Amino acid sequence: MLDLITEQAQKKLWEQLNNSFTSEAAEEFLQTLLSLMKVVFAVNHDYRRNIKNFEGRYQFCSKDGEVTIAAVFHNGSMEVMEKKIDRPDITITFRDGKTLLNFIIAPRQDILGSMLRHDVVTGGNLNYLYKFGYMAKQLQLMMPQLPR
Amino acid sequence: MTKITFDDIGLKKFTLEKLPRLQELRSLSFARKPEICIERARYVTSYLRDQDNPADSPEVRQAKKVSYFLQRKKPVFHDRNLLAGSTTSKALGAPLFPEFFALTLWPELDTVSTRAKNPQKLTADEARELNLEIFPFWMDNNVLELTRKRIGNAESLKLFESLVFFIAAKAGCISHAVPTYAPMLEHGLTGLISMAAEREAAAVAQASDEGEKMADFYRAVQISLEGIIQYAAHLADEAERRAAGEHDPTARQELLDMAKVCRRVPAGPAATFREAVNAIWICQVGIHAENINMAMSPGRLDQLLYPYYKRDMEAGRLDVGRAIELIGCLWLKIADNVTMVPEASEEMFGGAGTVPAITLGGVDEDGEDAVNDLTYIMLRVTELLRIRDPNVNARYDYEKNSKEYCRRVSEVILNTKAVPAFFNDRANITALTGQGESLEHARDYAVIGCVELASSGRDYPASSSIMLNLAAPLEMALFQGKRPITGEEQIGPSTPDPGTLTSFAQFWEVFKTQLDWLIEQAIELNENMGAVHQQMMPSPLLSAFFEGPMDKGKDLIQGGSLYNSSGATHIAFADVVDSLNAIEQTVFIDKKYSFAELLQMVKSNFAGPAGEKMRLYLKNRAPKYGTEHAIARKNARNIVRHLFDLYQSHTNYRGGPYRPAYWTMTNHAGLGGITGALPHGRKSGELFASGITPVSGAAPELTACLNAVAELGGECVPGCWALNIKYSPENDVEQMSERFAQTIEAYFRAGGQQVQFNIMTYEMLQDAKKHPEKYPELMVRVSGYSAYFKDLNELMKDELITRTMYDLTNGRAVPYSAEKGGK
Numbered sequence: 001m002l003d004l005i006t007e008q009a010q011k012k013l014w015e016q017l018n019n020s021f022t023s024e025a026a027e028e029f030l031q032t033l034l035s036l037m038k039v040v041f042a043v044n045h046d047y048r049r050n051i052k053n054f055e056g057r058y059q060f061c062s063k064d065g066e067v068t069i070a071a072v073f074h075n076g077s078m079e080v081m082e083k084k085i086d087r088p089d090i091t092i093t094f095r096d097g098k099t100l101l102n103f104i105i106a107p108r109q110d111i112l113g114s115m116l117r118h119d120v121v122t123g124g125n126l127n128y129l130y131k132f133g134y135m136a137k138q139l140q141l142m143m144p145q146l147p148r
Numbered sequence: 149m150t151k152i153t154f155d156d157i158g159l160k161k162f163t164l165e166k167l168p169r170l171q172e173l174r175s176l177s178f179a180r181k182p183e184i185c186i187e188r189a190r191y192v193t194s195y196l197r198d199q200d201n202p203a204d205s206p207e208v209r210q211a212k213k214v215s216y217f218l219q220r221k222k223p224v225f226h227d228r229n230l231l232a233g234s235t236t237s238k239a240l241g242a243p244l245f246p247e248f249f250a251l252t253l254w255p256e257l258d259t260v261s262t263r264a265k266n267p268q269k270l271t272a273d274e275a276r277e278l279n280l281e282i283f284p285f286w287m288d289n290n291v292l293e294l295t296r297k298r299i300g301n302a303e304s305l306k307l308f309e310s311l312v313f314f315i316a317a318k319a320g321c322i323s324h325a326v327p328t329y330a331p332m333l334e335h336g337l338t339g340l341i342s343m344a345a346e347r348e349a350a351a352v353a354q355a356s357d358e359g360e361k362m363a364d365f366y367r368a369v370q371i372s373l374e375g376i377i378q379y380a381a382h383l384a385d386e387a388e389r390r391a392a393g394e395h396d397p398t399a400r401q402e403l404l405d406m407a408k409v410c411r412r413v414p415a416g417p418a419a420t421f422r423e424a425v426n427a428i429w430i431c432q433v434g435i436h437a438e439n440i441n442m443a444m445s446p447g448r449l450d451q452l453l454y455p456y457y458k459r460d461m462e463a464g465r466l467d468v469g470r471a472i473e474l475i476g477c478l479w480l481k482i483a484d485n486v487t488m489v490p491e492a493s494e495e496m497f498g499g500a501g502t503v504p505a506i507t508l509g510g511v512d513e514d515g516e517d518a519v520n521d522l523t524y525i526m527l528r529v530t531e532l533l534r535i536r537d538p539n540v541n542a543r544y545d546y547e548k549n550s551k552e553y554c555r556r557v558s559e560v561i562l563n564t565k566a567v568p569a570f571f572n573d574r575a576n577i578t579a580l581t582g583q584g585e586s587l588e589h590a591r592d593y594a595v596i597g598c599v600e601l602a603s604s605g606r607d608y609p610a611s612s613s614i615m616l617n618l619a620a621p622l623e624m625a626l627f628q629g630k631r632p633i634t635g636e637e638q639i640g641p642s643t644p645d646p647g648t649l650t651s652f653a654q655f656w657e658v659f660k661t662q663l664d665w666l667i668e669q670a671i672e673l674n675e676n677m678g679a680v681h682q683q684m685m686p687s688p689l690l691s692a693f694f695e696g697p698m699d700k701g702k703d704l705i706q707g708g709s710l711y712n713s714s715g716a717t718h719i720a721f722a723d724v725v726d727s728l729n730a731i732e733q734t735v736f737i738d739k740k741y742s743f744a745e746l747l748q749m750v751k752s753n754f755a756g757p758a759g760e761k762m763r764l765y766l767k768n769r770a771p772k773y774g775t776e777h778a779i780a781r782k783n784a785r786n787i788v789r790h791l792f793d794l795y796q797s798h799t800n801y802r803g804g805p806y807r808p809a810y811w812t813m814t815n816h817a818g819l820g821g822i823t824g825a826l827p828h829g830r831k832s833g834e835l836f837a838s839g840i841t842p843v844s845g846a847a848p849e850l851t852a853c854l855n856a857v858a859e860l861g862g863e864c865v866p867g868c869w870a871l872n873i874k875y876s877p878e879n880d881v882e883q884m885s886e887r888f889a890q891t892i893e894a895y896f897r898a899g900g901q902q903v904q905f906n907i908m909t910y911e912m913l914q915d916a917k918k919h920p921e922k923y924p925e926l927m928v929r930v931s932g933y934s935a936y937f938k939d940l941n942e943l944m945k946d947e948l949i950t951r952t953m954y955d956l957t958n959g960r961a962v963p964y965s966a967e968k969g970g971k
Binding site: 049050053054111112113115116117118121122123124125126127128130131133134136137138141 | 251252253254255256257258259279280283284286287288290292293296301306309310311312491492493633634635818821822
């Protein structure tokens, strides 16, 4: 029963992530990405190896203050919180969901352009962002072909 | 005594058809696709994780780490190159240095092999190893993060990380050096090790803290050099192993010959030309094991190798064809590596090579003509191979070198369309003596990377320490310490609204306030990163190939070299000069527009008919750098003089001065693309001019352009500059070479330090952009280095297309038309 629920939740999240790529409104992108990441860590052993012994604290904020989300990796698990956290390893402040999507995961990623235009501003250790970017990219590559 | 024995200095009878090995290797070099090599990252990580002893001195830790890697480095032979040794385990490899920016590759580990622009192959197993084993170890331990631990999120670090003010290049490397290999060739590495051992014993005998530090350094030198000897022995083993399985007698003998060479050098002194060439190459590989492959420049090889060449020729052991073949093999070996460029950086650095510079010709330490037969052999090899690396540069002393030499260099440029670059001995020697270098040492200068100058093996210049965007302080002067790109954030000092100023002199002071503040930030960060390098990345191996460290008992990073400095180069020089010209002439002299009106239009990107009218006025009527206009000449001189005085007033962590320079790599395209409108009528996003080159279309007369640049040269530009000139090709190469050489001489007599050329038309470059498949080998000069046009990003291609093209027959610029190319 639990497997079925997880599978259904996963399917819905994949659909939402896929929609983020094609939709103009990508505001839900970050929440979807983090939720999906959490689920896939739980069900996919290979993917879970990414966070074995990994300690990392990420703070995501939108420039308008509407979005404040933290992702904390600890003891091989991931926790997502809608709040400011202490001592983040990196803080990523983004203009809107679309700019964050372009920055992290879009098929035509524009990391440098986003930073040069100050669409995305980072503070802290960028290596944590690079690792996060890899985990997000891996998710993208796992994305199933969804029925239209 | 003449050193030229050739009847034909062009060596025209030696063609690629008659040099089948070089022809084959050249074809291979173009066919190869870059592959990421994780070998060094794997071994240095496993060493540091499992065997490092933090109680060792930084120099000894570094030496053990590098030696550990060299002893395990795989000996590989990918082709019929006569020289043994390779920078990486791949035929064309991009090595990873996790101490610097290797982790930027992390997000694209699974996609870098297939990305659209400049893919670099990485196997799935290697990607997994990087993701799970190697990269995690370095997350908090690379130069940038250790700097952050040292200074926190200081203002200077934030400015660097925003990418639009300056680049603190030490986060990615110091490298940029010209070693001297003469002692190694004479004594062998075992000789250098013995020397270090004797000095270690003497230092220990001092029984002092200082003596112990020196002893540690000498110990580190020995450990490092032993690593190279081990690597050479493994090359010999592998060559013998392959020879045993080789059925073709010629190929078998070639492998046995290589093995024999590697058994002798670089451990022992070089006895022949071939041994000297291979010894240099193996030591160059060793240097790459310690420091990232960026502008590690072999230097004046025509001088260094000449005694070995001459001796073999006189003994009948060598002929010119074989010498050409060996030098060609060296050129192709030097080109066996590329930099790892993450997709995100393609926009700014795409297409760049590793820029190892070779320097030819010029004068010797006594000030006499140093051009020899080997100079012409190296020019011929450069002409035949037409490859991006090495970056070949020709020194020219118009009083001492022959006109034939100048014409021959010109001919090679016309035939390759891009290389070598020309350097003026008179101006550059003046620049270096102005930095306190002895005349003999200054005369023995070599070019590093793009254009930077250093006395060979005596001068550790960290020449790309700072790359400063001059448009940033200009915008901060216009907007009271803020920049449009960073919004309302107060970046620099809050200076007065320019609308309230009553003279250009007042605005000049405001501009200097912002400029000086930004430079102070860049220097502060460079000093902190220098301190991190001292702990984390000393260079005992490289130090063994310098004058100074072995006498002082001090690593290069601690100031061991005879001469020390830090280089700061500048982006958007011409655009900033032209903006100052426009403000001075239009606002304060002609009073055509008020400063407030100008600022309003700049902010709006010259929107609307009134904005366009103003923009055209500024573009067409304001004085332009690259002409004889007095205001333009004064403003250019003032910036160069001010930057020189400011930088020279600072002493770096190694006890040397900061040296300003003007070369831009591809940053003028990337930074121009994201900078707003400027007062000289440049619209938002238009590219900046490269190096010290005037803005495209701003300098209609070639002679005036060259004079305007030349008068800035000499003492105030010790880091040198890159001047890009584009000529339309002519059918008669001989006649064009003559005119070409005359123009060079006039420019050099006026004081010009350096010039590089693209011999191509607007139309040709536009066609190459549209149809890259038609121009797979088209090589262009960017700003100090060469690149294959097809590899450059779109912005950089556009910059090359729109650069002013001059017709050498009449010395006038050919107008550019976007639709038709040149008219």
